[in-house]
Amino acid sequence: MDKTFTEKFFVGIGYLLAVFYPIVGIIIGAALYFLKKDDPFYQKHGKYMIIVGIVVVIIEVILALMGYLDFSMIGSV
Numbered sequence: 649m650d651k652t653f654t655e656k657f658f659v660g661i662g663y664l665l666a667v668f669y670p671i672v673g674i675i676i677g678a679a680l681y682f683l684k685k686d687d688p689f690y691q692k693h694g695k696y697m698i699i700v701g702i703v704v705v706i707i708e709v710i711l712a713l714m715g716y717l718d719f720s721m722i723g724s725v
Contacts, residue, residue, distance in 0.1 A: 651689055659693045666700040670708070674701035 651659075662680065666673025677697025684690035711717045 655689070659690075662693065662697050663700065666697045667704055670701040670704040673697050673704075677701060 659680075662673060662676045664673075665676060674697070677694045677700075680690045680694030681698065682694075684694065708717060712719065
């Protein structure tokens with residue numbers, strides 16, 4: 649079943665969010681995976697968004713522990 653441009657566009661936005669805002673991407677991926685059980689397109693991409701989000705979080709934690717990411721400026725004005 650071929651998906652429309654709009655459906656593919658929103659899935660692409662979900663992947664971008666999974667990379668740049670991984671927690672939001674994981675939530676959107678979980679919503680697609682669990683709420684669209686009747687559509688294998690959304691289930692597949694929802695699962696992949698969750699995986700991408702988790703991998704990005706793990707990479708960020710590793711980089712933070714190694715000292716490459718500095719979170720000291722968060723919350724300072």
